[in-house]
Amino acid sequence: MNTATDPVVRVRGLRMRYGQTDVVRGVDLDVCRGEILALLGPNGAGKTTTLEILQGYRHRSGGDVSVLGVDPQHAPDAWRERVGVVLQSWRDHAQWRVGELLEHAALLYSRPRDVSELLDLVGLTEHRRKTIGVLSGGQRRRLDVALGVVGRPELLFLDEPTAGFDPVARRQFHELVQHLAAVEGVTVLLTTHDLAEAERLADRIAILVRGSLTACGTADELAEAAEDESEVRWRHGRNLTHEFTRDPSALVYRLHQEFEGPIPDLVVRRPTLEDTYLSMVKGDR
Ligand SMILES: Nc1ncnc2c1ncn2[C@@H]1O[C@H](COP(=O)(O)OP(=O)(O)OP(=O)(O)O)[C@@H](O)[C@H]1O
Structure with missing residues (x-):
């Protein structure tokens, strides 16, 4: 029985094989009601394949999938009404x-x-x-x-929704998706190659690399998991200097003591989602 607290999307050990090639290799994923989850990953990582399996358009090779309490592979027509898919084929x-x-x-x-x-x-x-x-x-x-x-879906799939949008249209689109999630409780699962979009729009980000989920969490949690370092910059006399650290507060505290007061031209740059993403997909290109 499906309850309000059950995840809208529940994936366990999802596998997909085309011929001799495994393109999805044991993915586990939960998406909760009203949540916006962005699926990121390099070209060919298996994002569209995963979405198509969740939409019931592709039969998986293995694993368990439940979408709105139903296995999409055996979903009745009434289930289709509850799921919105943004296609590109008009x-x-x-x-x-x-x-x-x-x-x-x-x-x-x-x-x-x-x-x-x-x-x-x-x-x-x-x-x-x-x-x-x-x-x-x-x-x-x-x-x-x-x-x-148009059919008031409970779950909306968006595959690279803002490709080709100008900045104003993109911002309006983000507001629309946030409205659907926050006000109407729509759950949104999107793929994008736009990291700024993922950071701005998504509650959580999942990174798929060669068919495996390498990370899933908020942008901050991903940065933590990737052990990315912050950059601290300051001026020493006439020289600009910088240091990378996982604990910028400690470095700033130390500098403050050394300078016995304000640190000249201090800049702390925390890792962006782009830094985290690039360190996570490193070696896959
Ligand atoms: N019908 C198919 N038959 C055989 N291989 C396929 C089929 N569909 C996709 N693939 C392969 O599966 C892999 C994953 O493709 P998929 O489209 O899921 O990647 P993606 O992460 O969405 O990539 P992109 O970011 O480029 O859209 C690719 O190597 C692709 O060539």
Whole structure:
């Protein structure tokens, strides 16, 4: 029986093999209700494969998977309504108008969002009557998102959602996803190659390298696990100097004593998610 405290996504020992090649090798992962989890990893790490297994589009080679309390491989149609997938394949519908496509998609669900509200939510109101073929790349992606959420899904999968977005569109999209998670309790699982996006948007980040999860946690927890060092910079007389340390407070304290007061031009740079990510995937390129 599925309860409110059970994870929305529960994966144990997930394996996927194409021919002789293992591309997912024993992944364990839990995602809780209302959580935004970003799956990061180099090209070919197995992110899309993992997402497609969780969406029920691919049959796994091994392991246990439960999504909204159901094994996606044997999910009934009612389960599909509860899951939103943002696809990228609306090129076949180039002659459709934006509003028409959304109205048509809404018919497939029992509790769809109001199309006007949805257009507003994704910032496409003024493009309602345009055909899909004339939309820009970023506008098309917004339409993809609209189609993914039209049925009010409890769980939303986003595969590289902001590829091709300009900075303003990206920020608006982040606000939309945060709204869905915080206000509507939607659970979001996304893949991205944009580390700043992952850091800004995700509650937790999972890093997949060659089919294995090498780390999962908040950006701070990952930095801790990677044993990344902070850089402390200061000026000594006329010379700028710097030191790397895992304990910047201790170094700053020591310098403060040495200088018997303020440390000239002090800068402490903590490891970014990019530093952590690069140290974790090192050797995989
Ligand atoms: N249908 C398939 N048949 C055989 N191999 C496949 C198939 N689909 C994916 N692969 C291989 O599985 C591996 C993982 O692919 P996947 O698309 O899951 O990676 P990814 O992490 O999403 O990569 P990217 O960041 O480039 O999108 C790759 O080596 C890919 O070539």
